[in-house]
Amino acid sequence: MIMIKGRKYMNSLKTFLSSLPHPTSFLEYGVYEASLNTIGQDCVFMVDAIEKDVIVATGNLSKQFQGNIIQEGPFTYAICDLTHENASVLRSLFPFTKAIPVLNKKRSFGLGDRLGIAGEGHLNIFKKYDAYPILAQQSIRELTLTHRTYEDVMDAASFAVYKAGYKDGFGADGDHLKKPEEIEYALGLGFTMITLDASDYIRNDVSHMDDEAVLKEALLSDYDQSHYLNQTFHVEGIPIHFDELSLKKTVLIYGKAIDYAVKIYQTYFINGKADANFEVSIDETATPTEPYQHYYVASELSRRGVKLDTMAPRFCGEFQKGVDYVGDIKQFDDELKVHVAIAKTFGYKLSIHSGSDKFSIFEIIGKHTEGHFHVKTAGTNWLEAMRVVSQKNPSLYRKIHAYALSMFNEAKKFYHVSTDIKRIPNLETLKDSELPSLFEHNDARQLIHITYGYILNVKNEVGAYMFKDELFKLWRVERKTYAEYLEKHIGKHLSLLYKGFKGE
Numbered sequence: 001m002i003m004i005k006g007r008k009y010m011n012s013l014k015t016f017l018s019s020l021p022h023p024t025s026f027l028e029y030g031v032y033e034a035s036l037n038t039i040g041q042d043c044v045f046m047v048d049a050i051e052k053d054v055i056v057a058t059g060n061l062s063k064q065f066q067g068n069i070i071q072e073g074p075f076t077y078a079i080c081d082l083t084h085e086n087a088s089v090l091r092s093l094f095p096f097t098k099a100i101p102v103l104n105k106k107r108s109f110g111l112g113d114r115l116g117i118a119g120e121g122h123l124n125i126f127k128k129y130d131a132y133p134i135l136a137q138q139s140i141r142e143l144t145l146t147h148r149t150y151e152d153v154m155d156a157a158s159f160a161v162y163k164a165g166y167k168d169g170f171g172a173d174g175d176h177l178k179k180p181e182e183i184e185y186a187l188g189l190g191f192t193m194i195t196l197d198a199s200d201y202i203r204n205d206v207s208h209m210d211d212e213a214v215l216k217e218a219l220l221s222d223y224d225q226s227h228y229l230n231q232t233f234h235v236e237g238i239p240i241h242f243d244e245l246s247l248k249k250t251v252l253i254y255g256k257a258i259d260y261a262v263k264i265y266q267t268y269f270i271n272g273k274a275d276a277n278f279e280v281s282i283d284e285t286a287t288p289t290e291p292y293q294h295y296y297v298a299s300e301l302s303r304r305g306v307k308l309d310t311m312a313p314r315f316c317g318e319f320q321k322g323v324d325y326v327g328d329i330k331q332f333d334d335e336l337k338v339h340v341a342i343a344k345t346f347g348y349k350l351s352i353h354s355g356s357d358k359f360s361i362f363e364i365i366g367k368h369t370e371g372h373f374h375v376k377t378a379g380t381n382w383l384e385a386m387r388v389v390s391q392k393n394p395s396l397y398r399k400i401h402a403y404a405l406s407m408f409n410e411a412k413k414f415y416h417v418s419t420d421i422k423r424i425p426n427l428e429t430l431k432d433s434e435l436p437s438l439f440e441h442n443d444a445r446q447l448i449h450i451t452y453g454y455i456l457n458v459k460n461e462v463g464a465y466m467f468k469d470e471l472f473k474l475w476r477v478e479r480k481t482y483a484e485y486l487e488k489h490i491g492k493h494l495s496l497l498y499k500g501f502k503g504e
Contacts, residue, residue, distance in 0.1 A: 013047065017058065017075045031056075034165030037094060044093065046163045047079075051476065053163065055080040055090070064089050087155035090162055091190075097158040099136060099172035101192045103277035103309035103349065106371055107131035109494070110173055110355075112138055112378025114146050114452060115385060116153070117475055119160020121486025122381075127166070129494050134193065135160060136172035137378065140182055141414065145453025150174065150189050175376070176281060183268055193277040195312070195351075196264055198257035199284030206252045207287045211245055218248030233295065236341035240295045250293045257282060258300050265306045277309040279374075283353050289313035291338040298346040310374050312351035313339060319354035320417055322379045322449040323442045325361045333364050340368045349374050356380035359496060366500020375497065377490070379449045384485045385475060386448050387439045392478050394432035400467055401427055401438075403458065404451040411450040419446040 016029035026033035042059035067080030135157035174186030317327020355375040
């Protein structure tokens, strides 16, 4: 049960209810206009209650939600918190708040929202593009570091689309899942995409073996010998050849990962068992996925009955967190053509992981995929939230930055980054007005990027959060600023991707 304090607020709400079904003003009463939906004579809408958003349900609908039911003359209504139980009711009443499979669409874009507050900014931009947003996208690592659950992630997405009146469809990705129980957890909650992280079954040690050791250790099956050995395949006119060394190296690196992907597909996806898309991620490798290796993995999965919606190879160069592409752009351009041709041949889209801020190659991706892509972002949304902090509360940001520096060595155990904290400007030399410029500095970006879990969860000696509560209060006050930052920043990603295939 909840109460919203303030006679003025309650009187405004009653005035708004009395104006239904044709209210003359929404903003005056704090109502999000796009959130107003009716079933029969009853209404459900969301309201800005200053410190938080709430759901208001009228008439018989008020009994379906958990909240404070109020009777005011002829009006019965409930004021309800944004809880998991109430999100479930919304999804049962309004199907557009439920995730759908979207990887079968031409374009899709993953939006890892680690805070659960980025929906407004994300939806503002996706109302302008025809790519489908995957609003609910988190990995188990992210859940662990933020102390959130998949219920939290899905609910935040449902509330966001309801508040925005967004009815074009969105996806939900159980990202980088490794274990069957993780997959079952996500599917059981209605997640519509599973990204299988097969890295535990990929042999990274092979890259350090000499050719003789590879040739000696790898055992080729009869099928490998008859179908691949010394054979050349053509994809979109591009030749892909397997000699003994390349084939044996591929089998050693990816053989067990292929077996595991087949097992997971047969358990959860075959014959439409799950109403969800299936992606296989092989990007967590010590070396880039050579085009011939990509071909072998795709061919073997197809031969063994796996219907992929997307695959994520590891591309040449480096896709580090929160910064632009590092590597030879011409090589990436040349190899991407082949990877795209392989994906087309086997009937799936390429998935671009760690896609945040890869501005120098987005046009190339858009061009070669001809607009058929899936791009994943995550940490850049957190960085935009912290950019807001640096601008709106410099004192708080300085404390957080100092703490992040103290935790950097611990945090980098979880991420591959090339950060050199010695290159980060000393904050004592920066004016408050200069702090936002840190988010144009690669080393500073990666420092804040990888320490998010520590920043959000550190507590003081009495057990209170050092930063988390103050951060969320600030983000609530500055939610419009955050939405504007996201709209601009994610919009830049999409603008360049679309320029690649539309030339605009």
